[in-house]
Amino acid sequence: MRDLLEAVAAGEVSPAEAEARLAGYATGDAGRFDAARETRRGVPEAILGDGKTPAEAAALAETAVETTGRAVVTRTDGAQREAVRRRLADTHPEAEVSVHERARVVVVHAADYSPPDLDATVGVVTAGTSDAVPAGEAAVIAREMGATVDRVDDVGVAALTRIVDQLDRLRSADVLVVAAGREGALPTVVAGLVNTPVIGLPVSTGYGHGGEGEAAFVGMVQSCSVLSVVNIDAGFVAGAQAGLIARAVDGAADGEGADAADPAVASDDSE
Structure with missing residues (x-):
């Protein structure tokens, strides 16, 4: 824990990432993000766009990238997709944002994110x-x-x-x-x-x-x-x-x- 606190103090780890490592989730203005779900269950945590404002969807996407290196936002509309693009462009300009228009899904990968690779x-x-x-x-x-x-x-x-x-x-x-x-x-x-x-x-x-x-x-x-x-x-x-x-x-x-x-x-x- 001391190493984690020192990393936060040095600016090497964000407070959101530190919280996610300690508690398994990160809390923001838009709600909690389950950063440990993929490790615990093998399934990535997704952010459901239905019922969320564009700002809420974008804020949770940012939290996801900060804590896991990836965000998956499902059931999005055009306003939510644009909000995610803009927010991540401001906060993580090096991230790769992929928009699947027909599927209504937005996927964001941080620059250092390593995706899983299965032989299946x-x-x-x-x-x-x-x-x-x-x-x-x-x-x-x-x-x-x-x-x-x-x-x-x-x-x-x-x-x-x-x-x-x-x-x-x-x-x-x-x-x-x-x-x-x-x-x-x-x-x-x-x-x-x-x-x-x-x-x-x-x-x-x-x-x-x-x-x-x-x-x-x-x-x-x-x-x-x-x-x-x-x-x-x-x-x-x-x-x-x-x-x-x-x-x-x-x-x-x-x-x-x-x-x-x-x-x-x-x-x-x-x-």
Whole structure:
């Protein structure tokens, strides 16, 4: 602790970063930022833009960069994206700001930030262009967790030849996030054709009875093919779950899986 206090006094560590190291979070005018979530859970802390003013989103993004070297701001609007750009340009001009307009996500990396790198591929599949927003969010999160992301777009079940043409790509991925609206049939079809984990992402498209993603969600939950399902439009959750699976795949390839870590399992001589 003394070393940390001396680093703060010397200007080498900001008060926000020191607080984050000691308490696991940093507190600012816009709220608390969970700086330890990625270390604790393996999933980066994200700043939800919904319900926040542009100034609040920007302030939390600055805190995130100061404490973890990275900020991920989701569900943003144009005003929030511009506020993040301006604030980080003033306080961290060396930082790299990436704006994913369609996915509504802003990612900021400090100049000295080292992103994770996993030897695993997450396939992000969409039934149609209308599914691009939550699917894009999932892709950004999986990529920020270190996975290689392969996008396979516009392969809905209205013309099954489109998905059949992409089977080799789908089967080569380590985990798939499959986004679909309306009746949500695509994840069920894909899960019946591949031997890799499939995460169904229902999208709030469709109209009339069962519209706004309700039919898609129920259809995926009732799937007779084996898959898991997240909530409607929950791109962050789908991407994070895929990223965790990618981490497990990477760890297994490196001999760091549960069996390798447990000598009772790894040894042939155990009784």
